[in-house]
Amino acid sequence: MSDYSDYKDVWVYLQVENGSLSRESLEVLAAGRKVADKLHQKLIGVVLGPATKETLKQAITYGASKVIHCNDESLKPYFNLRYIDVLTELTTKRKPYAFIFVENELGRDIAPRVAYRLNTGLATGTIELDIGEFFNALEKKKYENLLVQIRPDFGTRIAKIFTPSRRPQMATIRPGNFIPLEPDTKRRGSYEEYKYEGGQGSYPAVVQDMKELPKPKVDLRDAKVIISLGLGILKDGKGNARNPREAYDFAVKLKEIIQAKYDLKAELGATRALLYANLKELEGLLTHDNQVGQTGVTVAPDVYFAIGISGSIQHRVGMQKSKKIVAVNTDPGAPMLKIAHYPIVEDLYDFMPKMISMLTEGNEGGR
């Protein structure tokens, strides 16, 4: 068995978007900080490609002890094979204990190949990280201070993934599950400009074009209140078919009142089932940008309204970290009611107008 005693420090891969670190990078910094503290090791942010001093400093402000930056002509624009080469060289030379990526399109493009080249494991889709021990019953051996990579398991459980005997321990985190640290401008850290030593190399691929896409109209990730609709809106409590547009209009009204009254950013969400039903009444009103869940966005707002959502596991993994969950459903057995802080077994076509009038009337009166 290899000796891994010289592997130390927790690395996180950071991405620059429009001149500053992406929100997801701040999340991976928070995730890395937590485990680095438990290990009493440094947290090192790795940035490839163009980045200003200010951007690199942001990594320190949000939790890193050090930033390693590597930039040259070959790293602009983003080119997967080149990035994989640079990260492999860096990792091989510096030997991090753990290396964490964000599970987004870029993380999925490079982390798997880096892991394969380093002959180590990659735990994908983790929603929580910790430090802990693992007892291998076959070897009768206890491994201590391992990265505990926690991910949703099939069904209602979570599983802990360990990489006991390879280094670095590599993981990707699902966006939306870690809250960025409060920025601390007084935090000190060091900076290193790294020069890739592998030379220009020749690649069997070349980036021909790179274009920014228009920003999505709806960004659920920074909403404080999300009002989500599911297929339950097609029927009222008596089982009569309803025009889903009614529930949509109620939701819009609720959103507008909350925004106006409490100055909180509110957005509408939807389940995959509702969107894929392709209802003509909702055409163009709710799109993929509104989709919450495994194949949509993972969110953790202050308040999450689940209106007519039974709560499949795919939806729940996308919103279960919301601070206050209000679930409205006529079926008392709906899984969503079990995880809600405020389960409301009621016809949503009764509840929503009640909620709206309560908010419009104001609550100066007594209770």
Next chain:
Amino acid sequence: MHFHKHYAYIMYILKTTMLIITLLKGVPSKTTQSASLTGILNRESMEIVLNPHDLKAVEAADYIKRRVGGKTIALTMGPEGKLSPIVRSLYTAEVYGIDESIILSDRKMAGADTLATAYAVANGVKTAVERHLNAVDEILNTVDKGKDALLAKADELYRQNLLPNSIYSNLPAVKDSIVNRLVNGELQSDAAKGLLEAIKLELGRFIVVAGIKTTDGETGSVGPQVAEGLSELYGRVLPHATYVEHFEIEADLEHLVADRILGQVSQRLRMAIPCLLTISDEYEPALPNPLEQHLVRRNNYMGKTPAPLVWTANDIHADPLRLGLGGSPTIVGPGIDVGKPPVQKMVDRSLVFFVHLDKVEFDGKMYGPFDKGDLADGLPPQLMDQLRANGSVGQFTVQALVEELFA
């Protein structure tokens, strides 16, 4: 299309045969079906269906075949009994479909994580390509052994779906196959050998396509890792593109241009073939060009062989230490139930405190402290009555809910 470009394309198309390998995965039909106590998915005891994202890979493979000809091969890994019906169902489609399928099925491969899976699959892909190279080698070795021996060998391999029509064919429309021209004396032995060697080079330019991810937890790592595994096996870098929404093979048939979406940017990547693509759910294949259909037929193989080939670790020449559970660097610990259920408050049902109370004395016992909004549970009934009477406790209303949510 400009005449010259099209002409170049036709010239190239007359001398290629492409293997298109589609990676498929069987996933549990219901995501609630749980892993075993050890945390390892027991695929033998659950209902398995084709990973829905893989259909786009099948469509992409079919598009490549319509465009340049060749053979589509599906490759999957897992229990044969479960996977066989899935791959067989892909032959039936008229519009798209696969020509051949391979199931990597061996106890030694069970319990694999993404690294061990990618290693096995990469070995499977390489073995599939080598099978076709070996068939061409067999023809090369028979060229000088007389007409009868050559025809017999060619016919045998053709029926096994291992030779393209350009080498040997029983289609009446394809009269100019290499073997036919040799037998008719239209081609000399050395020239034929040169053409066959060129086809071997073409077989090295294969394309691997996969779905963007699977529905059972693996989040899209296997595709890029198979590209890395093939790079290791071939000793040269095999490029990959994830999230491909559109692609086109260049006229030289040695390059592929892929458009893909990476978050907020779109990227166009030009890759040398062989390469690997993971196909986005947004991908829509272009319509076939009837003229090309006719041209590419000579690059196709005999047809479809619906009985899957079942290969073991030995068949794919894999290092057993790198397969299955033993070859997996990650270990899944026992599953645990998630957290505690939340403290729930029911509108118009739950009783809650309306005020903060440091402590309440009742019947010689102290209760509290209670915060405003706390559930008033488990208190003696008489105390509860007392608290309700003085207005400290009351029913949780919609108004109280609104206050709690937005206060």
